[in-house]
Amino acid sequence: MTENKGYYSGNSNIAQTLIDCAFDSISMVGKLASPFVSWLFDGWAKEKKLDFDDLFRTTKLCKGDMLPLLINEGKNDNYDYYTFYVPNGIVKSDFEKRIEQFSYFFHTEERNIRFVNNNYNVEVRILKPRDTYKYNPKEHKRKDLKIPMGYDFDGNLLLINFLVSRNFGCYIAGSSGGGKSCSLRLLITHLMNNMTPDELELVVVNTKVVDLNCLKNSIYTVMYQKGTEGINELLKAQLIDMDDRYDTLGENDVDDIWEYKENGGKMSFRLLIIEEISAYEKDKDYQQNMQRIASMGRAAGIIPILVTQLPSREILPSPIKCNINTIIGHKTIDAVRSEVIAGLDSGLEKLSGDGHNKIFNCDMKGVEYQSLYVTKDIMKDVVKKRNKEFKK
Numbered sequence: 001m002t003e004n005k006g007y008y009s010g011n012s013n014i015a016q017t018l019i020d021c022a023f024d025s026i027s028m029v030g031k032l033a034s035p036f037v038s039w040l041f042d043g044w045a046k047e048k049k050l051d052f053d054d055l056f057r058t059t060k061l062c063k064g065d066m067l068p069l070l071i072n073e074g075k076n077d078n079y080d081y082y083t084f085y086v087p088n089g090i091v092k093s094d095f096e097k098r099i100e101q102f103s104y105f106f107h108t109e110e111r112n113i114r115f116v117n118n119n120y121n122v123e124v125r126i127l128k129p130r131d132t133y134k135y136n137p138k139e140h141k142r143k144d145l146k147i148p149m150g151y152d153f154d155g156n157l158l159l160i161n162f163l164v165s166r167n168f169g170c171y172i173a174g175s176s177g178g179g180k181s182c183s184l185r186l187l188i189t190h191l192m193n194n195m196t197p198d199e200l201e202l203v204v205v206n207t208k209v210v211d212l213n214c215l216k217n218s219i220y221t222v223m224y225q226k227g228t229e230g231i232n233e234l235l236k237a238q239l240i241d242m243d244d245r246y247d248t249l250g251e252n253d254v255d256d257i258w259e260y261k262e263n264g265g266k267m268s269f270r271l272l273i274i275e276e277i278s279a280y281e282k283d284k285d286y287q288q289n290m291q292r293i294a295s296m297g298r299a300a301g302i303i304p305i306l307v308t309q310l311p312s313r314e315i316l317p318s319p320i321k322c323n324i325n326t327i328i329g330h331k332t333i334d335a336v337r338s339e340v341i342a343g344l345d346s347g348l349e350k351l352s353g354d355g356h357n358k359i360f361n362c363d364m365k366g367v368e369y370q371s372l373y374v375t376k377d378i379m380k381d382v383v384k385k386r387n388k389e390f391k392k
Contacts, residue, residue: 052082055105059098063087071121078153079125083118092122111350114153114368127153130356135186135372137193137382147190149183149328149359150371158359158369162326163269165258166362168298169323171306171316173341174330174348179355180307181211181275183328185374187305188212188273192220193382197390198268203238205231205274212275214380219387222270228279235289238272238302242293245300257301272297273305278315287317294323310337327360342366 056067068084075081095102095115103110106126114125133151140148146159162170170187172180191200203223206212216224225234245257245267254260257267272293280286294304304324308315331351332338338348342360351357355371 050082050105052084055101059101061090061094061098063089068122077128077155078130079114079127081126082124084122084124086122090122092117095122095124111352125153130352130354130370132355133370133372135189135374135378137189137378137385140190140193140372142194145194147187148372149186150355150357150369152367152369158367160326160359160361160364162361163303165256165298167326169294169304170326170328171304171308171311171321171324172328172330173308173311174357175332175337175353176309178330178351178353179357179371180309180330181208182355182374183330183357183371184211184273184275184305184307185376185379186372188215188271189374189379189382191271192218192386195269197386198266201268201270203234203270203272205234205272207275207277207279211376212273214376214383217387218383219390231274231280231283232285232289235286235293238270238293238297239289241270242297242300242302245302246296249299256299267301269301269303271303271305275307277306277308278310281315287320291317291319294320298323310340312340325361329358329360329366331356 052070053067056062061068066087068086068090070082071085072083073081092115099110099113099115102113102124106113108126112127114127116123116125135148142148144161145163146161149158149160152158161167172183174180188202192202197219200220202215202218202221204212204215204221204225206215206224206226207228209226213226215221216226223234223237225231248265248267249256249260252260252263252265254263254265257269260267290304293302297303304320306316306324311321313321327342329338329342329346329348329351331353332341332348335347335349338346341348342358346358346360346366348358351368355373356368357371358366358368360366
């Protein structure tokens with residue numbers, strides 16, 4: 001027993017010594033391994049960074065051995081951006097031709113990628129999910145005739161004015177469910193909120209029956225029609241009023257409503273609002289009447305606001321279309337429909353819908369923005385408030 005006890009006791013000391021050595025070794029290995037582990041993970045992280053050089057070589061976006069050079073990168077609330085100095089001979093369209101490869105590279109859909117010229121450099125923008133902004137009648141009230149449409153992707157409030165000569169008239173177009181009715185409500189609601197009944201009149205053709213019902217009893221509305229029956233009688237009434245306005249302008253020796261107002265004359269702008277103009281596609285009388293209003297209404301202050309899914313030549317013939325200078329483009333399902341609405345390379349098929357729109361006029365060549373949202377209740381409240389204020 002004694003020998004056995006000594007044997008186990010001795011071996012216990014040896015075991016403890018071995019354990020202590022093992023712990024010391026592990027500690028030493030840990031200290032030695034720490035820089036290696038750090039290097040290993042740093043290397044892994046670097047490998048995870050975007051390798052633009054590999055992308056450019058793989059897609060042959062280069063000029064010989066010269067590749068676009070990343071000179072700036074960053075992010076804001078609306079997008080991440082990467083700015084590249086490009087060799088001579090490489091332009092923005094060269095990036096755009098490779099959008100599919102950029103989509104895989106960034107792991108995002110093509111509609112979320114934008115290529116922008118930036119001081120002779122090319123900037124790649126990766127859009128983030130967009131917030132919803134609600135129109136507030138108090139906060140968005142203005143002292144001029146500009147309409148706040150929403151926010152561009154630099155966070156700026158986007159303003160338009162289609163009551164000025166160069167941007168005369170407006171049509172709103174895009175696929176079903178893209179928010180066209182909301183854009184129309186925004187235009188009408190803001191102008192009612194911002195102008196008096198002496199400054200603004202509405203002629204409303206509520207073709208769809210459901211969206212503009214509250215305007216029937218608005219103090220701004222001088223004519224209201226529901227459905228499609230009687231459209232030409234309504235348009236002929238506008239032509240008669242247009243001729244009367246021209247007589248007034250001639251008697252005062254002025255060229256248009258803007259000059260007349262500058263000289264102290266009182267003449268209201270009149271919006272001719274027609275929802276879903278495709279309902280009148282085969283109506284030749286409608287086309288002739290609208291053509292005259294579109295071509296001559298500008299000087300008299302009679303301004304067409306038209307809404308449709310696709311303004312094809314059968315629905316919006318060129319003599320009408322060419323006289324309307326503001327386009328609010330909503331999402332389309334393909335580039336062909338986008339071209340019909342706003343011209344070649346207008347890019348409406350890249351929009352995501354839900355108020356993600358583009359504006360085209362003489363001041364803006366396809367500015368992308370997230371629209372202010374106007375509910376039917378907001379429009380009704382503005383109608384009630386203005387009716388009460390002006391005693392209807």
